[in-house]
Amino acid sequence: MSKSNDSPHPDDSRLKVKDLQVYYFTNRGKVRAVDDISFEISGNESIGIVGESASGKSTLGAAIIRSVNSPGKILRGKIYVNGKNVLDFSESNFNREMRWKKIAVIFQGAMNSLDPVYRISEQLRELMQEHKIKGDYEQFINQALTDVGLDKSVANRYPHELSGGMKQRVVITMALLLQPLILIADEPTTALDVLVQAQIMNLLKKLKAERNMNIVMITHDISLISEIADKIAIMYAGQIVELASSSELLVNPRHPYTQALIKAIPKIQDTYTKIESIKGNPPDLASELKGCRFYDRCPHAMEVCLQDPPLFKTKTGYVKCWLYKELDLEGTNN
Amino acid sequence: MLNSIFLQEILRAENLKKYFRTSKGLVSAMRTGSVSLVKAVDGISLRLDEGQVYVIAGESGSGKSTLARLLLRAIEPDEGRIIFKGIDITKKKDADLKEFRRNVQMVHQDAYTSLDPRMKILDIIMEPISIHEKRSSRGERQEKVYKALEDVKLEPAVELSSNYPYSLSGGQRQRVALARALVLRPAVIIADEPVSMLDVSVRAGILELMKDLKNRFRISYVYITHDLSTSRYIGDKIAIMYAGKVVEMGAVDTVLLDPLHPYTQALIDAVSEPNPTNLLKTRSIRIREGEKIFSGGCNFYFRCLYSMDKCKKEPCLRNRRKADQFESSRDHFVSCFLYD
Numbered sequence: 014m015s016k017s018n019d020s021p022h023p024d025d026s027r028l029k030v031k032d033l034q035v036y037y038f039t040n041r042g043k044v045r046a047v048d049d050i051s052f053e054i055s056g057n058e059s060i061g062i063v064g065e066s067a068s069g070k071s072t073l074g075a076a077i078i079r080s081v082n083s084p085g086k087i088l089r090g091k092i093y094v095n096g097k098n099v100l101d102f103s104e105s106n107f108n109r110e111m112r113w114k115k116i117a118v119i120f121q122g123a124m125n126s127l128d129p130v131y132r133i134s135e136q137l138r139e140l141m142q143e144h145k146i147k148g149d150y151e152q153f154i155n156q157a158l159t160d161v162g163l164d165k166s167v168a169n170r171y172p173h174e175l176s177g178g179m180k181q182r183v184v185i186t187m188a189l190l191l192q193p194l195i196l197i198a199d200e201p202t203t204a205l206d207v208l209v210q211a212q213i214m215n216l217l218k219k220l221k222a223e224r225n226m227n228i229v230m231i232t233h234d235i236s237l238i239s240e241i242a243d244k245i246a247i248m249y250a251g252q253i254v255e256l257a258s259s260s261e262l263l264v265n266p267r268h269p270y271t272q273a274l275i276k277a278i279p280k281i282q283d284t285y286t287k288i289e290s291i292k293g294n295p296p297d298l299a300s301e302l303k304g305c306r307f308y309d310r311c312p313h314a315m316e317v318c319l320q321d322p323p324l325f326k327t328k329t330g331y332v333k334c335w336l337y338k339e340l341d342l343e344g345t346n347n
Numbered sequence: 348m349l350n351s352i353f354l355q356e357i358l359r360a361e362n363l364k365k366y367f368r369t370s371k372g373l374v375s376a377m378r379t380g381s382v383s384l385v386k387a388v389d390g391i392s393l394r395l396d397e398g399q400v401y402v403i404a405g406e407s408g409s410g411k412s413t414l415a416r417l418l419l420r421a422i423e424p425d426e427g428r429i430i431f432k433g434i435d436i437t438k439k440k441d442a443d444l445k446e447f448r449r450n451v452q453m454v455h456q457d458a459y460t461s462l463d464p465r466m467k468i469l470d471i472i473m474e475p476i477s478i479h480e481k482r483s484s485r486g487e488r489q490e491k492v493y494k495a496l497e498d499v500k501l502e503p504a505v506e507l508s509s510n511y512p513y514s515l516s517g518g519q520r521q522r523v524a525l526a527r528a529l530v531l532r533p534a535v536i537i538a539d540e541p542v543s544m545l546d547v548s549v550r551a552g553i554l555e556l557m558k559d560l561k562n563r564f565r566i567s568y569v570y571i572t573h574d575l576s577t578s579r580y581i582g583d584k585i586a587i588m589y590a591g592k593v594v595e596m597g598a599v600d601t602v603l604l605d606p607l608h609p610y611t612q613a614l615i616d617a618v619s620e621p622n623p624t625n626l627l628k629t630r631s632i633r634i635r636e637g638e639k640i641f642s643g644g645c646n647f648y649f650r651c652l653y654s655m656d657k658c659k660k661e662p663c664l665r666n667r668r669k670a671d672q673f674e675s676s677r678d679h680f681v682s683c684f685l686y687d
Contacts, residue, residue: 065546066517206406207573208634211617215629233547236619239626260623277551279580280620281603288580290552294516 027227028195029053033090035076042299046072048251059221059228061242063235069251074197074231078118079107117193121200124180127172133183134168140190157186161216178209199231214240239263247271250295250306256330267332269311354396357534357567363391363417363427387413389591400568402578405588411571415537419453449479452528456540458520462512469508472527479531495526518549537569554581575618579603587611590646597679607681609651657684
């Protein structure tokens with residue numbers, strides 16, 4: 014499934030995030046929303062970033078496209094897209110060369126951000142003008158709408174004339190209009206009905222295959238992510254606690270938090286397995302954090318867990334948990 | 348209806364209807380004077396028994412929340428009857444509804460907006476007692492609040508009750524909302540998407556708590572949701588709603604494991620569960636593109652893969668009991684010509 018995971022710098026590396034740190038400087042103190050995060054995807058891999066509310070997953074997505082809003086700040090780290098560190102670009106160069114062209118984003122609730130007083134075609138046109146695209150706009154628009162399964166006539170409609178699912182398809186059209194390499198999708202189906210949600214996921218799957226595009230999907234829903242992600246990163250309290258190929262992570266979850274998360278999901282076909290909640294709450298990211306951040310809630314907590322666990326290498330990724338000290342394949346790579 | 352001999356009926360709806368008038372924009376309304384009718388709840392009958400969880404499942408716009416408000420008598424039905432413990436309360440005036448109001452409580456989806464931010468937890472949970480038990484002393488009321496907080500496993504109750512909602516997490520707030528619903532020991536709690544805003548890890552705890560309260564206090568729930576997985580987990584019976592009508596109803600296990608109506612089948616097709624094989628295939632959902640509502644016949648006509656000519660007439664909800672089925676799944680109703 015995922016190839017060349019083990020080589021440190023695969024040639025076909027598409028997105029590489031290294032030691033990324035994003036803090037919010039609030040009057041309560043600094044909130045460690047993204048705290049030393051590293052991952053990499055190559056080829057046409059997609060990655061799912063799974064976490065619960067306030068785990069830092071949306072901040073991570075925003076950081077990749079350099080849209081962290083004040084009081085948030087990218088403190089350190091590197092984000093390589095096709096080998097170039099996007100944090101090295103000046104703002105105007107980033108806008109000109111990268112934003113929407115190389116990396117596009119669908120923010121949470123984006124379908125409500127369509128401008129209600131302009132027709133869909135006008136909004137798509139504006140995007141192309143802004144980026145000085147040359148060619149037959151009408152043809153581009155027709156093609157783009159057809160690609161996401163919308164009728165050409167949608168171009169002449171206003172957002173309020175469209176259903177939620179259609180609006181979300183328009184948002185996807187906008188994100189894909191300039192043929193980006195990487196699409197960041199932050200909860201792209203959350204506000205939609207079940208049937209529409211499944212259709213949008215099918216659409217993303219299809220686009221991923223057709224366009225050789227990398228999707229970074231951010232969600233709280235581990236079931237949904239299994240539809241599209243080759244790799245899954247589980248975030249907890251600002252950190253990735255486990256990263257693995259999705260086939261490995263879903264079948265053999267290692268981190269106690271991942272295990273608990275999967276146990277908490279009720280399944281239609283199975284009512285005999287009792288679902289379990291995770292006791293307690295995640296730590297306050299503005300407070301002093303020492304050791305494993307899952308310590309208070311972990312059924313396996315040991316004395317050593319008071320020290321920050323390094324990333325222990327696994328077959329397809331890593332796990333940030335002392336239980337796997339013995340399993341570490343190549344020594345700690347922290 | 349064999350079951351009915353053993354179980355005590357608590358709440359029954361008979362052919363409930365609620366239509367809303369909407370105008371299609373100011374201009375067209377002025378020009379043509381036309382208003383369109385939204386049939387939010389269009390002839391729904393159901394029966395809730397003691398200690399039972401009745402799931403009302405449907406997508407947005409299916410009318411499930413309107414049905415909840417009708418059952419609460421928060422809004423008046425255009426037609427139909429609501430029978431509580433054998434008494435028709437449809438036309439009763441507010442003054443005569445005390446017993447009903449006390450016995451039928453509500454838990455909302457969003458515990459961030461359903462709890463008054465300026466009230467302490469103690470006062471939030473005490474409010475219903477102050478209304479329904481005017482003669483009780485403050486001390487008695489406080490004891491009941493503490494008891495309710497313990498029942499929903501929010502401890503230490505005394506300290507917690509002096510806090511304001513902002514200091515609580517989403518899951519804790521929903522527990523407060525449950526405590527407030529519970530404090531009068533109602534017969535029925537109507538819960539409108541009570542866990543859909545909560546994190547997955549917290550959700551399980553609230554569902555477990557609801558189950559536990561049901562068993563301890565013989566509470567019945569009307570559980571309104573769009574989520575079939577939690578329905579199976581908590582529900583006894585289920586009604587699938589589409590455009591104001593029930594298209595299929597029966598025991599949860601029967602309906603979800605052996606769905607008959609094409610709409611129910613499509614809903615189940617759309618459910619993802621964490622499984623690595625999902626990645627390798629396109630999810631096939633048995634539905635086609637089309638207008639949401641066909642009026643005058645089967646509402647699902649345009650989107651159904653199996654629509655036939657006779658679907659242009661209105662189907663009715665019929666029992667599809669099969670001879671070989673277990674007793675528990677005897678009543679399985681579906682509103683579809685495929686099974687006529």
